[in-house]
Amino acid sequence: MGIMEKIKNIIAKNNSLVCVGLDSEVAKIPTHLKSLEFPQFEFNKLIINATADLVCAYKPNTAFYEAQGEKGIKELKMTCDYLTQKYPEIPIILDAKRADIGNTNNGYVKFAFDYLSADMVTLHPYLGQEALAPFLDRADKGSVILCRTSNPGAGEFQDLRINNKNLFEIVAEKIIKDWNTNNNCLLVVGATYPEELELIRSKTDSMFFLVPGIGAQGGDLEKTLASGLNSEKSGLIISSSRIIIFADNTENFAAKAREEAMKLKEEINKYR
Amino acid sequence: MGIMEKIKNIIAKNNSLVCVGLDSEVAKIPTHLKSLEFPQFEFNKLIINATADLVCAYKPNTAFYEAQGEKGIKELKMTCDYLTQKYPEIPIILDAKRADIGNTNNGYVKFAFDYLSADMVTLHPYLGQEALAPFLDRADKGSVILCRTSNPGAGEFQDLRINNKNLFEIVAEKIIKDWNTNNNCLLVVGATYPEELELIRSKTDSMFFLVPGIGAQGGDLEKTLASGLNSEKSGLIISSSRIIIFADNTENFAAKAREEAMKLKEEINKYR
Numbered sequence: 001m002g003i004m005e006k007i008k009n010i011i012a013k014n015n016s017l018v019c020v021g022l023d024s025e026v027a028k029i030p031t032h033l034k035s036l037e038f039p040q041f042e043f044n045k046l047i048i049n050a051t052a053d054l055v056c057a058y059k060p061n062t063a064f065y066e067a068q069g070e071k072g073i074k075e076l077k078m079t080c081d082y083l084t085q086k087y088p089e090i091p092i093i094l095d096a097k098r099a100d101i102g103n104t105n106n107g108y109v110k111f112a113f114d115y116l117s118a119d120m121v122t123l124h125p126y127l128g129q130e131a132l133a134p135f136l137d138r139a140d141k142g143s144v145i146l147c148r149t150s151n152p153g154a155g156e157f158q159d160l161r162i163n164n165k166n167l168f169e170i171v172a173e174k175i176i177k178d179w180n181t182n183n184n185c186l187l188v189v190g191a192t193y194p195e196e197l198e199l200i201r202s203k204t205d206s207m208f209f210l211v212p213g214i215g216a217q218g219g220d221l222e223k224t225l226a227s228g229l230n231s232e233k234s235g236l237i238i239s240s241s242r243i244i245i246f247a248d249n250t251e252n253f254a255a256k257a258r259e260e261a262m263k264l265k266e267e268i269n270k271y272r
Numbered sequence: 273m274g275i276m277e278k279i280k281n282i283i284a285k286n287n288s289l290v291c292v293g294l295d296s297e298v299a300k301i302p303t304h305l306k307s308l309e310f311p312q313f314e315f316n317k318l319i320i321n322a323t324a325d326l327v328c329a330y331k332p333n334t335a336f337y338e339a340q341g342e343k344g345i346k347e348l349k350m351t352c353d354y355l356t357q358k359y360p361e362i363p364i365i366l367d368a369k370r371a372d373i374g375n376t377n378n379g380y381v382k383f384a385f386d387y388l389s390a391d392m393v394t395l396h397p398y399l400g401q402e403a404l405a406p407f408l409d410r411a412d413k414g415s416v417i418l419c420r421t422s423n424p425g426a427g428e429f430q431d432l433r434i435n436n437k438n439l440f441e442i443v444a445e446k447i448i449k450d451w452n453t454n455n456n457c458l459l460v461v462g463a464t465y466p467e468e469l470e471l472i473r474s475k476t477d478s479m480f481f482l483v484p485g486i487g488a489q490g491g492d493l494e495k496t497l498a499s500g501l502n503s504e505k506s507g508l509i510i511s512s513s514r515i516i517i518f519a520d521n522t523e524n525f526a527a528k529a530r531e532e533a534m535k536l537k538e539e540i541n542k543y544r
Contacts, residue, residue: 111339
């Protein structure tokens with residue numbers, strides 16, 4: 001099964017475009033879990049069990065695990081193994097924002113796709129298609145490439161003008177036209193930039209976009225959906241993290257996360 | 273002591289611009305070390321002990337450690353701890369090529385600077401200065417930002433023309449003029465592009481460049497030095513990995529690595 005089929009199947013099954021970001025920063029995990037041997041994993045497990053029928057993907061960001069060193073990597077692996085075994089139909093997006101030159105990327109490919117069994121990984125475009133071949137050549141896995149990021153200063157380089165286009169447009173066009181021969185590329189487009197999202201959507205109806213920036217970062221959901229949904233009222237993986245996973249920090253946190261995920265799913269589906 | 277002072281001190285002490293890349297891919301480590309509990313660490317330790325008086329930095333690339341999962345991260349930490357304890361005067365450049373949005377970068381900052389005690393980390397520029405603040409604000413540590421990478425396809429985006437300049441020039445100029453307020457920025461400029469190196473050097477005499485691409489990647493040393501040395505015949509950290517660390521795969525590998533590091537150091541010093 002190709003990665004696009006896996007994404008479309010789970011969207012259909014769970015009727016959801018919600019991706020839960022497992023940005024499980026240890027300092028923010030509920031106190032009663034912190035004394036456990038593997039607090040990040042235990043936290044994730046409970047979040048996952050509470051939301052698995054409401055999502056189309058989980059997205060652990062490696063930064064929050066690397067911050068804990070070797071032990072964090074172990075807990076990240078435990079999380080991915082748990083997902084792979086218990087919910088094999090739900091894609092894992094490893095939000096690692098990697099990219100090195102050619103062969104060096106083999107190490108990251110091994111880490112993301114073999115060691116962690118992630119289905120997709122986020123990547124920087126700056127080194128170009130040739131450098132990213134070890135990712136792009138993995139036809140069974142998704143390469144999710146940064147195009148328009150959600151941060152306030154995203155425009156410093158991404159808005160540079162090149163022949164009446166912005167750099168982020170050129171990045172989008174190259175990926176759409178040249179990089180996606182295995183039908184395994186996705187683009188990262190922040191919800192905080194709905195006009196840019198609309199512009200990128202106008203260039204491809206079929207490709208999926210990973211959309212961070214809803215919620216804590218201030219992205220507007222209605223505008224995002226109006227700008228980004230494709231002709232099938234799909235094509236977006238809308239990621240939310242803090243507002244769901246840290247909605248509550250008592251023993252009730254997982255039930256509260258479920259409520260927030262459900263709310264987001266239903267809000268999105270109003271516009272589909 | 274600032275990071276620039278640390279770099280200048282070791283260059284003076286060892287009279288060397290050589291950085292040894294600890295790209296210690298397990299498959300390439302000499303057979304007799306592979307049965308040890310921590311082959312990457314044991315290999316690195318012997319390479320380090322054989323070359324510590326010949327270098328101005330060590331540069332482990334995280335890809336080769338992440339490929340081994342949790343255990344690789346442990347061996348990377350053991351390597352950095354060994355360097356910090358035994359050779360505290362030699363800077364560690366963590367070649368991690370990271371960059372996420374604002375606060376998420378705190379996780380990578382913790383990983384690179386606190387957990388591993390690296391002195392510098394390599395970063396992608398695509399998200400802009402605002403996103404990289406958690407790195408740039410660490411005035412005691414170096415941010416080594418990708419400007420012109422050494423790979424054959426580097427030009428796909430880096431050579432895009434913006435107002436009669438290439439994107440890599442704009443990146444260089446922003447970093448030189450705006451990002452370097454803490455005097456802790458360096459640029460990555462590949463030895464495989466000596467003309468681009470010369471152009472970037474013309475924009476700053478004082479900043480240090482990390483220069484990969486000599487050796488296995490085919491960069492020409494004489495051209496690199498002619499193009500990149502500053503007015504003090506310094507300003508370059510010339511990284512070489514495979515040609516030094518995998519020069520030999522017998523029990524004699526460390527002595528052979530020393531020979532190669534010495535040869536590179538002396539070749540470079542002919543032009544200084």
